[in-house]
Amino acid sequence: MPNTAIVIESSELLQTITHAKNSLGFTLLLDITAIDNLNKTHPSSTRFELVYILRHADFKETLIYKVAVADETVGVQSISSLFSSADWAEREVYDQYGINFINHPMLKRVLNHMQFEGHPLRKDYEITKGQYCTNAQDLMDEMKPLLKKRNLDLNKGDLMVVNLGPSHPASHGTIRTLVALEGETIVAAATEIGYLHRGFEKSCENHNYNQIIPYTDRLNYCSAVMNNIAFAKTVEDMMDITLPERGIYIRIIVGELSRVIDHLVCLAAGLLDMGGQTNYWYLYNPRDNAYDFLSKLTGARLTNSYMRIGGMTHDLYDGWEADLRDVLTKIDFGITESLKMIAHNRIFNDRLQNISVVSAKQAIDYCFTGPNLRASGVAYDLRFAKPYYGYETFDFDMVIGSVGDTYDRMMVRFDEMNESLKIIRQAIKRIPDGEINVNDKRIIMPAKSSVYGGIEGMMNHFMLVIEGVKVPKGEYYGAFEAANGELGFYIVSDGSGTPYKVKVRPPSFYHIAAYPKIIENYQVADAILTLGSLNIIAGEMDR
Amino acid sequence: MDVSNTHLLDEAVVTTTIDAVINWGREASLWPFVFGTACCAIEFMSTAASRYDISRFGAEVLRFSPRHADLLVVAGTISYKQAPILKQIYDQMPEPKWVIAVGACASTGGFYDNYTTLQGIDEIVPVDVYVAGCPPRPEAIIDAILDIQRQLKREKCFEVRNTEFKGKLDDA
Numbered sequence: 001m002p003n004t005a006i007v008i009e010s011s012e013l014l015q016t017i018t019h020a021k022n023s024l025g026f027t028l029l030l031d032i033t034a035i036d037n038l039n040k041t042h043p044s045s046t047r048f049e050l051v052y053i054l055r056h057a058d059f060k061e062t063l064i065y066k067v068a069v070a071d072e073t074v075g076v077q078s079i080s081s082l083f084s085s086a087d088w089a090e091r092e093v094y095d096q097y098g099i100n101f102i103n104h105p106m107l108k109r110v111l112n113h114m115q116f117e118g119h120p121l122r123k124d125y126e127i128t129k130g131q132y133c134t135n136a137q138d139l140m141d142e143m144k145p146l147l148k149k150r151n152l153d154l155n156k157g158d159l160m161v162v163n164l165g166p167s168h169p170a171s172h173g174t175i176r177t178l179v180a181l182e183g184e185t186i187v188a189a190a191t192e193i194g195y196l197h198r199g200f201e202k203s204c205e206n207h208n209y210n211q212i213i214p215y216t217d218r219l220n221y222c223s224a225v226m227n228n229i230a231f232a233k234t235v236e237d238m239m240d241i242t243l244p245e246r247g248i249y250i251r252i253i254v255g256e257l258s259r260v261i262d263h264l265v266c267l268a269a270g271l272l273d274m275g276g277q278t279n280y281w282y283l284y285n286p287r288d289n290a291y292d293f294l295s296k297l298t299g300a301r302l303t304n305s306y307m308r309i310g311g312m313t314h315d316l317y318d319g320w321e322a323d324l325r326d327v328l329t330k331i332d333f334g335i336t337e338s339l340k341m342i343a344h345n346r347i348f349n350d351r352l353q354n355i356s357v358v359s360a361k362q363a364i365d366y367c368f369t370g371p372n373l374r375a376s377g378v379a380y381d382l383r384f385a386k387p388y389y390g391y392e393t394f395d396f397d398m399v400i401g402s403v404g405d406t407y408d409r410m411m412v413r414f415d416e417m418n419e420s421l422k423i424i425r426q427a428i429k430r431i432p433d434g435e436i437n438v439n440d441k442r443i444i445m446p447a448k449s450s451v452y453g454g455i456e457g458m459m460n461h462f463m464l465v466i467e468g469v470k471v472p473k474g475e476y477y478g479a480f481e482a483a484n485g486e487l488g489f490y491i492v493s494d495g496s497g498t499p500y501k502v503k504v505r506p507p508s509f510y511h512i513a514a515y516p517k518i519i520e521n522y523q524v525a526d527a528i529l530t531l532g533s534l535n536i537i538a539g540e541m542d543r
Numbered sequence: 544m545d546v547s548n549t550h551l552l553d554e555a556v557v558t559t560t561i562d563a564v565i566n567w568g569r570e571a572s573l574w575p576f577v578f579g580t581a582c583c584a585i586e587f588m589s590t591a592a593s594r595y596d597i598s599r600f601g602a603e604v605l606r607f608s609p610r611h612a613d614l615l616v617v618a619g620t621i622s623y624k625q626a627p628i629l630k631q632i633y634d635q636m637p638e639p640k641w642v643i644a645v646g647a648c649a650s651t652g653g654f655y656d657n658y659t660t661l662q663g664i665d666e667i668v669p670v671d672v673y674v675a676g677c678p679p680r681p682e683a684i685i686d687a688i689l690d691i692q693r694q695l696k697r698e699k700c701f702e703v704r705n706t707e708f709k710g711k712l713d714d715a
C-alpha cells in the first residue's frame with residue numbers, strides 16, 4: 001500500500017511548503033530526495049522529480065510532496081530558510097543528482113569529495129566508476145563567512161583555526177570539524193562528512209531486496225539487526241504482508257536488544273572520551289555477552305543479516321531463553337555499576353550539564369529524532385506515536401529529558417536501556433509458538449528437502465534467487481524507531497525484484513548537520529563530549 | 544682477562560645479533576595507530592576491551608598520533624575521499640612501521656564495488672597482513688598482530704622497508 005504523494009508545481013513549491021509548515025502544522029522536514037526517471041518503464045514528464053517528506057507536529061501524519069524539475073541546472077527554490085534540516089538535505093540532492101536549489105546559502109557537495117565529477121545517483125552514472133581524490137578541501141569557504149558574520153578577523157587577536165578530525169580519536173575516524181578558537185572556546189565551526197560514504201543507495205539499485213539486507217547491517221553497525229528489521233518491514237508494508245505473531249516477537253526481542261547494545265556502545269565510548277575508563281569496561285563487557293547470544297542465534301557477532309523479506313532466516317535455538325536472561329542480568333549489572341560511579345559524580349555532572357543545549361524548538365528545526373530529540377523534551381517516539389508490531393501492548397515508558405544538554409542525551413540513553421530490557425522481558429514471557437515467516441512461496445525460500453526432492457521446489461528456489469522477491473509498483477516511505485531515531489526508507493519499485501531507488505532517511509545525518517552550530521561558545525573538550533552524546537554512526541550518516 | 548675461557552664468564556653473557564635483540568624488544572611493544580572508520584573498528588574496540596585484551600600481546604598502547612605509532616591498523620571501509628588522509632597518516636609514521644588491513648573492505652573494498660570505495664588500501668599504502676572477515680572476529684585481529692610479530696623477527700632492524708612501493712596517490 002504505497003502512500004500517495006501530492007504532486008505540486010515547482011513554481012509553487014516554496015509557497016506550498018511554507019503553508020504546510022505554518023498553517024497545517026507539518027513542522028518536521030524529515031528528508032528530501034530525488035528520483036531520476038531515465039530508466040523508468042512508464043513515461044514521466046521530466047527526468048528528475050524531487051520528493052519532500054514532512055511530518056506533522058503530532059508526529060502521526062506524514063506528508064509527501066513531489067515536484068517535477070523541468071531543468072535541473074535551474075532547479076527549484078531552496079527551502080532552507082524554512083527548515084534548518086533542508087540545508088544539508090538539499091546539498092545531498094545536489095551532490096548525488098546534480099539538481100540546483102535557488103537561494104541555497106552554500107550549495108556544495110556533502111558526501112562525495114570535491115574533485116568528484118558527475119552525480120553518482122543519476123541512472124547514467126556507472127556504479128563502478130571510481131574517482132581518485134588527491135587533496136582534502138580546506139573548508140575556509142565555510143569558515144570565512146562564519147567569522148565575518150561574527151565580526152572576527154583571522155589575522156587579528158588570538159584567533160586560531162584548528163582541524164579536528166577526520167583522523168581524531170573522538171571523531172570516530174570519519175567526521176571532520178574545522179573550529180576557530182579563541183583560547184579554548186569555539187567561536188565558529190564547520191563540519192565536513194562523507195568520509196565513509198560507501199554508495200549504499202546506488203548499490204541498492206543493482207541488488208534484489210534480500211541481497212540488500214547485508215548492506216543495511218552496515219548502516220548503523222552498532223545495532224545491525226534493527227536496520228535489517230526496518231528495511232524488511234518497509235518492503236513488507238509495500239507488499240501488504242504481516243508476519244506471524246512469533247516472527248514479530250522475535251523481531252521485537254532482537255530489535256530491542258540491539259537498541260540496548262547501541263546505547264551501551266555510545267555511552268561506553270562517550271564516557272571513555274571524558275576519561276571515565278572504568279565505565280567502558282562495565283558497559284562494554286555485557287555488550288560482548290549480548291554478542292555471544294547474537295552469534296549463537298545468527299552466526300555473526302556484529303553484522304547479523306538475520307532478517308529476510310517476509311520473516312527471518314531461522315527460528316530461535318533451543319535454550320535461547322536462559323542465554324538471553326543471563327545476558328539481560330549482565331547488562332543490568334553493567335548499567336547499575338556504571339551509574340553508581342557517575343550519577344552523583346561531580347566531574348561527570350559538571351562537565352555535561354548545560355553543555356551544548358538544544359531547545360525543543362531548535363531540535364525540531366534541525367529534525368532531530370530519537371533519544372537526541374527526546375532529550376530536548378519532545379515526546380516523540382514512533383513506538384508510541386504510530387505503534388507497530390503491537391508495541392502499544394507492552395508496558396514501558398518513554399524517556400524524556402528536560403534541558404537538551406549533553407547530560408540529558410546521555411541519561412536518556414541510560415534510562416532507555418532499562419525500558420528496552422523491560423520490553424524484552426515481557427516479550428520472552430509472551431512469545432507464542434508457531435510459524436515465524438509468512439506462508440507465501442513467492443517470498444520465502446522453500447525448505448531444502450523440497451528443493452532437492454522435487455522439481456517444483458527447485459524451480460521455486462531458482463526463481464527466488466534469480467529474480468528476487470517482487471514488490472508491487474509504487475513508492476513508499478516507511479519509518480521505524482531505530483536506536484538513533486527515525487530510520488526511514490523511501491523505496492521506489494517498478495514491480496521487479498530490484499528496487500528502482502532506495503533512499504535512507506538516516507537519523508545521524510541530521511544530527512551531525514546541527515553539530516557545528518551547537519558546539520559554538522563551548523570549549524573543545526565539551527565539543528568532544530557533545531559529539532559522543534549525539535551518537536553519530538558514520539555508516540548511516542554517510543551511507 | 545682471558546675471554547677465550549668462556550667458563551670464566553659463566554652465564555653472565557649471551558651472544559646474539561643486534562637484530563635479534565632489537566626485534567625481540569619491538570615484537571612485544573608494538574604501538575598501534577587504529578585508523579578505524581567503520582564496522583570493523585567496533586570489533587577492534589572489542590579486541591582492546593577486557594575479554595580479548597590485546598595487552599596480553601604487548602600491543603595495547605593505542606596511539607592517536609601517527610608519530611608515536613609503528614603499527615597501522617586500518618579497520619573499516621576506505622573511500623576515495625578518505626584515501627589521501629590515510630596516506631598522510633601512513634607517511635607521518637616513522638620507520639619501522641607495519642600495516643594490517645582489517646576486514647574485507649580495507650583489503651579489497653569488500654562488497655562495496657562502487658564509485659566511492661577504494662578497492663583495497665594496498666592501492667595507496669603497502670600492507671603486511673590482510674585479515675579476512677566482514678568484520679573479522681577479535682581473535683582474527685589478534686592473530687594478525689601475532690603474524691606481524693613473527694614477521695618482524697625475521698627482518699633487519701635498521702633496514703627501511705617498502706622503498707620500492709609506489710601507490711596510486713604517490714606522485715600526486
Ligand code: SF4
Pocket residue numbers: 218303581582583584618619620645646647648649653676677678679
Ligand atoms: S569489512 Fe565489513 S565489517 Fe568491516 S568495514 Fe567493511 S563492511 Fe564493515
